[in-house]
Amino acid sequence: MAKKVFLVDDSDLIRAMASMALQAAGYEVQALPNWQELDLALAQDRPDLILMDINMPEMTGDFALSFFKEERGLVDVPILLYSDIEEQALVMRAQACGADGYISKGWGLERLTETVDYFLHRAG
Amino acid sequence: MLIFDGDAERKRIEDLVLRLRQAHQPGPAPGGDPIPFRALLAEDNPLVREMLRFAVRKYHSSQIPKARVLEVFEAEDGQRGWEHISQRKFDIAIVDFFMPVMDGGQLIRKIRGQAEMAGLPIIAVSVGGDEVRREVYAAGANLFLDKPLVLNQLIDSMQRLLQLERKG
DSSP states (O other), rough: OOOEEEEOOOHHHHHHHHHHHHHHTTTTTEESSHHHHHHHHHHHHHHHHEOSSSSSSSSSSHHHHHHHHTTTOTTTTOEEEEEESSSSHHHHHEEEHHEEEEEEGGGGGHHHHHHHHHHHHOOO | OOOOOOOHHHHHHHHHHHHHHHHOOOOOOOSSSSOOOOEEEEEEEHHHHHHHHHHHHHHHHHHOOTTTEEEEEEEEEHHHHHHHHHTTTOOOEEEESSSSOHHHHHHHHHHHHHHGGGTEEEEEESSSSSHHHHHHHHTTTEEEEEEBOOOOHHHHHHHHHHHHHHOO
16 A cells, blocks of 8 residues: 655645655655644544645744644654755754654755655655 | 621632732742743634644743643633733733734733733734734834744743843
């Protein structure tokens, strides 16, 4: 059965492109535009991995990451920051919020799927 | 002059006065448990309120003595926030600007209109940039944080404001 990836990003374009790449790599993808939609999706289903953009409405991705990890019982689910901010800042923010990893949008779609492969194969 | 029509009535009024004094007094209540650490969260989005509560809990667990139990009061609009704030003393208020019924600016003005609440640390949070920033500072907020909120920035802001307040 295909592993499930939740992708949270407020950009329609990023959601469309990243979903297409991940689906082509064999993942089942739920693309969500905001934290409310993520919360609703989590009430229905448990993903194998979550990708979170940083620059989102209301709360940044690193704030939301800490919140969802602790408050929605996602300690065992890998959550990665997925952002276009400068890479060194991305590393620091990922470490500070307890992310399992990070992916720079600048790396391109191929490396996106490779990194997701790495985390999911390592996990399972 | 107050005229009591009996000991029971006098006792009832004395108890009421004592309870009101305790509720509006920082630090340990005389002969009782320490006063709780009270935070008001006025924000109309329920999930964002929950995230703010998460941040306040993080601040409380790292900075406030365990004996001061955390009490969080939540309001989905400014009117409800005012109801909470007029009933008890708070240590900090986090107020969103865009809320139905009564917006954050109106709530902050109302709070600052009360002499006994002049020292309450208020963090205003919102989208809207400079225009909202000017409005909340004019209303009397101590600090404005632009949304999206960063967890560490929010916790540091609480720490900074509460330290300033303690120093008087």
